[in-house]
Amino acid sequence: MPSLGELERAVMDVLWRADGAMTAREVQDALATRELATTTVLTVLGRLERKSLVTRTRDGRAHHYRPVASREDHVAELMRDALDDAPDRGAALARFLGSIAPDERARLRDLLG
Template sequence: MASRGQSRGRGDLEQQVFAALAAGGGPMTTSEVRDALGGQLAYTTVMTVLARMQAKGLATRTRAGRSYAYSAVVDAAEVTAHQIHRLLDSRGDRAAVLTRFAGGLSAEESALLLELLADSDSDSEAEAERP
């Protein structure tokens, strides 16, 4: 970890926080992450990094009393899916973005996407029919 007076490389702190979350074995509060990193960082610094990681889809958060507990998202596919959702949410015309995306898919990717959508529809219908 960089000491006072030394600057960190871009993303170093985020990587350290991610490593602490991944090694934590479960959801961790900001204080717990700060302690896992040696307690040298300001609470607000750790809180900001965690909030940014959550916004990027690298971490999830759940309520823990008046605060939040964070967990690392270790599945690369889940991170990518979250990033795609964030991009779609940030654009005004979702249909245009999805149309351009779908137009760039190969025949195999298109077939896979159609299959996944059909499976998703079946799962949704089955869930709606449960008592």
């Protein structure tokens, strides 16, 4: 799973919150506090498309972008990738469980049971 830079994460957050596909201009407007040029947003969307994180469709003259997977699916894949990199998966899982709040551990137990 490719890593994301700060601006890529911000764009993905906008797309994950959206009800449907968005144009680059709509993404730019949603990121208005950053004062980004449309070309910058298009560059980031192109990078995300090459990383297979977004897909684009053409509608008239505009392209519409949408995430390939949900935020939850993305996070789950990042977690799997991290575990795949660990030489001792059990130790990595134990450290992870030790680092999360008790209510999150209880939620995991519920999901597993």
